[in-house]
Amino acid sequence: MDWHYTTKPFLPPPDTLSFFYNYNNNPYPGVEVKQATLLETGEGSIPAMYNGSKEKKKRLTSNQLELLERSFQEEIKLDPERKMKLSRELGLQPRQIAVWFQNRRTRWKTKQLEHLYNVLKHQYDVISNEKQKLQEEVMKLKAMLSKEEGFGKQRLGGYEEISGVETVESTSEGLRGSNKAQGKSNIEQVADEGFCSFSVEDYNTVSVPFFQWPVVPY
Template sequence: MKQETILAHETHEDEEKKKKKKKKEKKKRLTIGQVESLERVFQEGIKLEPDKKMKLSKELGLEPRQIAIWFQNRRARWKVNQLKHHFDVIMKENQKLHQEVMNLKAMMRDQTSIRKQISAGYAESSAMIYYQQNVIADQGNCSFTVQDYYNMVPMLQPYPAAFSNNYL
């Protein structure tokens, strides 16, 4: 009796293996014509309506589930291609911006260098600046004129007459 149950169990396992093998054999590759038809429909729209899926199923001799899975896989490939394209565009823009930043940094260095040269030149030309003091005795004010190479700026500051006379 034990032997019969063991044989029955082995027979059942063999049948399951055969069924799995048949299922694997049933999965066939799509023909070139089927793929071309599916691609044309995909180009019209990446989503497939149930009515259109049934129509395609009859036209191509495929199961509706096969068509649904093909569209799902095709959308995944399409999305990957879209992401690659967007990545390339973003990388090119990033390179342009990076180059622009480098150019701006170089310009800033040049301007800083020019400013240093100007301020050094201005310090040298500061010897050209002179002060002229005029005392107006009646008003007790002292006027200064600051003159550099380019500008002349008069400055009037009130000082008591006694204070300004001390320096005369």
């Protein structure tokens, strides 16, 4: 495996989650450009860990981490030019820079998935609550209806039409008030509050409001 023979132009961040599933996706097919040779990049000099001799793994210093982190915040992907620049500035092998970025992207992605999970869980809780309320309301309405039916039978023929829709006060009506006027369901209301529902198929193509690029949690 080699990391250092080609480069891609600076890629503006995609605004969808699709890159989660295809990091290699290039929004500008055909513009990949051949660049530096091994000699030019200076990666011909293989560090001890890569040339067979057993050197122990060393942690990066806080200064190195700080600069790498700042660079990562600027752009999640690493172009060869930046890799070489960081390599010179930090006194690390370009390979180490590339590895650090790869591992950092993995950590970043894990955090993003964690965040996504929390958002979806919140959505689920809201909808689950709503379902509970609606079920309770249905029970109340059924109870009222059977009561009314009881009255009707007692009056012996004195039939009175009762429209449930018009006469029954909904216990959760207040909750829906404003959105009902706009013809919106509670679920849509949830969506309006900044969450959206999407299917697995949507996952690759639909941009998600809470997703920001490059949000870099750690």
